[in-house]
Amino acid sequence: MKHVTEFRDPVAARAVLSRIAETTEAIGATREKPLHIMEICGGHTHAIFRYGLDKLVHDGIEFIHGPGCPVCVLPMARVDECVEIAERPEVIMTTFGDAMRVPGTRKSLMQAKAAGADIRMVYSPLDALELARRNPGREVVFFGLGFETTTPSTALAIQQAAREGLANFSVFCNHITVPEPIRALLDDPHMVLDGFIGPGHVSMVIGTHAYDFIARDCGKPIVVAGFEPLDLLQALLMVLEQIRDGRAAVENQYARVVPEHGNPASLAAIADVYERRPSFEWRGLGEIDASGLRIRPAYAAFDAEEKFGIGYAAGPRSVPEPEGCACGQVMTGRIKPTACPQFGTGCTPEMPLGALMVSSEGACAAYWQYGGARAAEPA
Numbered sequence: 001m002k003h004v005t006e007f008r009d010p011v012a013a014r015a016v017l018s019r020i021a022e023t024t025e026a027i028g029a030t031r032e033k034p035l036h037i038m039e040i041c042g043g044h045t046h047a048i049f050r051y052g053l054d055k056l057v058h059d060g061i062e063f064i065h066g067p068g069c070p071v072c073v074l075p076m077a078r079v080d081e082c083v084e085i086a087e088r089p090e091v092i093m094t095t096f097g098d099a100m101r102v103p104g105t106r107k108s109l110m111q112a113k114a115a116g117a118d119i120r121m122v123y124s125p126l127d128a129l130e131l132a133r134r135n136p137g138r139e140v141v142f143f144g145l146g147f148e149t150t151t152p153s154t155a156l157a158i159q160q161a162a163r164e165g166l167a168n169f170s171v172f173c174n175h176i177t178v179p180e181p182i183r184a185l186l187d188d189p190h191m192v193l194d195g196f197i198g199p200g201h202v203s204m205v206i207g208t209h210a211y212d213f214i215a216r217d218c219g220k221p222i223v224v225a226g227f228e229p230l231d232l233l234q235a236l237l238m239v240l241e242q243i244r245d246g247r248a249a250v251e252n253q254y255a256r257v258v259p260e261h262g263n264p265a266s267l268a269a270i271a272d273v274y275e276r277r278p279s280f281e282w283r284g285l286g287e288i289d290a291s292g293l294r295i296r297p298a299y300a301a302f303d304a305e306e307k308f309g310i311g312y313a314a315g316p317r318s319v320p321e322p323e324g325c326a327c328g329q330v331m332t333g334r335i336k337p338t339a340c341p342q343f344g345t346g347c348t349p350e351m352p353l354g355a356l357m358v359s360s361e362g363a364c365a366a367y368w369q370y371g372g373a374r375a376a377e378p379a
């Protein structure tokens with residue numbers, strides 16, 4: 001625990017907070033005219049609220065919560081398609097726990113399971129492979145979901161299935177990439193963003209150069225950060241120092257984990273198994289060019305969309321968000337979760353309307369878990 005304790009040291013945190021305050025004042029930001037700093041990753045959103053960093057930093061800093069929660073940005077149509085596959089009698093659907101309660105149009109995977117579908121929670125795609133080996137008479141499908149962090153492990157499972165000739169294993173691929181939605185946000189003239197805290201785990205795979213366009217083309221600073229309080233405070237300070245000095249660069253606060261050029265073995269597995277979809281629908285952001293991955297034709301036997309003639313293989317499908325749901329506005333940083341009219345009333349962790357309330361990286365779940373629930377109570 002010693003290593004973690006150092007990253008939570010209150011004396012060091014107070015020193016960084018005081019430098020954050022000085023730098024914010026040097027920039028001239030105030031509560032009325034704050035700097036908008038987007039933390040892209042949902043894991044960072046939770047860390048900020050868990051440690052109360054939003055309350056500790058200078059009033060002139062406003063954290064904007066980005067779209068970096070893969071469960072939250074999954075459009076309803078993909079949940080519906082996953083449920084459709086899971087309801088086939090021959091199928092064992094496997095998924096990470098986070099995805100179980102994400103609402104679809106008709107039902108979530110949890111509700112489909114309660115109604116009799118064979119849906120099992122796994123901790124790794126390799127667990128799904130093992131199920132396929134043990135159940136040769138069934139079709140085992142893995143709900144492949146996530147950013148570049150989880151994309152390699154799904155790729156390795158597909159490569160292994162190919163090596164073993166495991167004909168009853170396939171992946172419903174919903175893997176997506178981080179840089180493209182950031183570009184889409186920066187292209188939106190209504191978004192006012194002064195700098196970014198970059199994702200830690202994703203960057204461990206793709207490295208830091210993937211964000212060069214943010215500094216080079218858009219003139220915004222970005223600092224890749226770890227997940228402990230001092231990581232986040234130091235990264236914020238590094239962003240502010242760039243703004244104060246009139247610089248825009250990609251910097252790496254999380255160098256103890258994130259290599260500049262990423263992880264070559266993971267990148268090779270990704271390149272071997274996947275190719276870019278022309279576009280992919282994101283909840284709240286719409287279609288974004290080249291932001292989703294699909295399984296290459298060489299591995300088509302392991303592609304659930306091809307196997308079951310569903311999803312993009314059957315033509316793109318889009319369904320509207322539920323009435324009154326403000327997930328899109330929250331995910332693009334336009335409003336805070338507590339400004340959603342459904343927060344705490346029509347949408348709670350027990351009865352969620354949107355995915356942001358049930359995902360462990362969702363902004364609404366963070367507000368609820370770390371004090372937002374109280375914020376939703378009538379005065």
Ligand code: SF4
Pocket residue numbers: 324325326327328330337340341342343344347348352353354355356357364
């Ligand atoms: S409170 Fe519920 S409906 Fe509103 S933005 Fe959050 S998840 Fe979506």
